[in-house]
Amino acid sequence: AAMELPLSHSLASRAAALATGYLCYRRGSPGRGLALRSLRRARRQDINDVGHKYYLELELEDVLDKDSTVNCTAEVLYHLGNKNIAPDVQFTLEGELKNTDEADNIFYNRIKSPEKELVAENIPDSHGNVPPEMEPIRLLAWVASGYVIWQNSTENTKFQLAQIKHVKQVKRSDEYLEFDYMILLHDMVSQEIIPWKMTVLWHPQHGVQVTQDSRQPKHASG
Amino acid sequence: LQLDFWLAPRGLGHPVDIRVPFPSLQPLKAHLEANGISYSIMIEDVQTLVDHEQMEMLRGRRGLPISTNTFDYATYHSLDEIYAFMDLLVAENPNLVSKLEIGRSTENRPLYVLKFSNGGTNRPAIWIDTGIHSREWVTQASGVWFAKKIVQDHENKEGVASILDKMDIFLEIVTNPDGFVFTQTKNRMWRKTRSKHSGSICIGVDPNRNWDAGFGGPGASGNPCSETYHGPYANSEPEVKSIVDFVKGHGNIKAFISIHSYSQLLLYPYGYTTTPVPDQKELHEISEKAVAALSSLYGTKYKYGSIITTIYQASGGTIDWTYNQGIKYSFTFELRDTGRYGFLLPAKQIVPTAQETWLALKVIMQHALDHPY
Secondary structure: OOEEOOOOOHHHHHHHHHHHHHHHHHHOEOOEOEEEEEEEEEEEEEEOOOEEEEEEEEEEEEOOEEEEEEEEEEEEEEEOOOOOOOOEEEEEEEOOOOOOHHHHHHHHHHHHOOOOOOEEEEEOOOOOOOOHHHHHHHHHHHHHHHHHHHHHOOOOOOEEEEEEEEEEEEOOOOOOEEEEEEEEEEEOOOOOEEEEEEEEEEEOOOEEEEEEEEEOOOOOOO | OOOEEEEOOOOOOOOOEEEOOHHHHHHHHHHHHHOOOOOOOOOOOHHHHHHHHHHHHHOOOOOOOOOOOOOOOOOOOOHHHHHHHHHHHHHHOOOOEEEEEEEEOOOOOEEEEEEEOOOOOOOOEEEEEEOOOOOOHHHHHHHHHHHHHHHHHHHHOOOOHHHHOOOEEEEEOOOOHHHHHHHHHOOOOOOOOOOOOOOOOOOOOOOOOOOOOOOOOOOOEOOOOOOOEOOOOOOOOHHHHHHHHHHHHHOOEEEEEEEEEOOOEEEEOOOOOOOOOOOHHHHHHHHHHHHHHHHHHHOOOOEEEEHHHHOOOOOOOHHHHHHHOOOOEEEEEEEOOOOOOOOOOOHHHHHHHHHHHHHHHHHHHHHHHHOOO
16 A cells, blocks of 8 residues: 655655656757656555555656646656666656757757867856756756666665766767766765766657766765 | 958968958958868857956956945855955944854864844844855855845844844854865865865765764764765864854854755754654744745745655754754755756856745744744
């Protein structure tokens, strides 16, 4: 039997953050980032010998258009014991997400044939600034980090993308765009800032893929 | 062609740098290519650079502030600028504001607290601190705004003026100055103090795990390299010890509010244990009101509850200690946002954040005034 959780409960917040990250990865693009607007309902179930399952009702918002929201139900299963298995996440969106074909194609064409491959660092900068032409690069990282977050989450973590330290476009002969990112993830529970490298592939018709990712060592003195 | 040579021709084999007006770009390229002269583009658009520099210069971060009325509250400031602001505020309002040095940081920086007092002797008081975790920049910036707001309310005989008739307010804006300077010079994500304790190459103690409440228990780390390292013993950090000494020495603090970011939460004790505090019901009710007040301004949504159920188990925390000292109205805020920008909150959100948070603080302060104990 599933137990109702208070909406302010830490376990509910963590599961909701995980579900949002996964969802964002599956549905996001450089023209669409999804963030959690509010948690409407959360229930938790202990499944013997399997793990802990959360039933969530979420309201998500489009990061580029706060008035555009969509409701969603999600189920998150954290597996017992083995910490190397990513949680199972399933979701159902109620309604349509805004079409981002135009924005995606503009970005795609801008980046696809540059004279020089794109390179940037510190997005946002220390003061929270993001140059407008970098917003799609940032959203792409936000979407891709959803994958990394999903793969590495447990009931005792709550990850957010803290910053893009470095991004470099990789030239490709096929139609895909490829970027090497060095990002910083913030885990709210341990308060650690974790550097992470990820290679991200994207094409307007083929969605976002993280083809490689690896955790990086933290520096000792800061 | 109106070519502007930034590195003029010197002779054969030496490169030249040329600023090219837009209409001359194509003709020049054609000319160079036709003559087999190789070139590369160093700056795509000079105007963009000039515009950016103009903007930077207007941002008010050149030089120290001249008055608290022309101070730019909507940008992030350096430690020197904030300390200069404090002195200005005191100079402009000598009958209300004074600056106390309650100690020195590990790197020997002064730890300053602003005292707002209308008179009386050792009146019951409210304590507010910001910036205990250095990377949480919206908090120090909000602290600066709060300081000015208190002065303005007093001048206009509104808002907290009535509170100041009976109570004093203490405000420590940069509670962790060593960490703050480090976030500006070396690592924007630095959280802890900058102390070195024997036996480790790692630096710093989490000042919100260093208090004597469940110290060293679950919810803090014994690993010096961890972000939640509790330190070798309670109050090992001068940033913490100075507040402990101040609170004990004062003896009449009635509300204690420690401000952090991010997550949009209002929290009350305990963090180190699931045992509810005896005053749980009252603190929960105050939180509900405070959060409603905060939300009323811009619709910003906050959750509230005890630390351990709402965020995580944390031992050695500030408000667990202050509550156990008998300061019933002990609260922690986690300000904007919920993760979109996290610690890197855009400067344009500083003032809205400070404004809405102030409404919640007033609820707490008013309650403390109305319910003496």
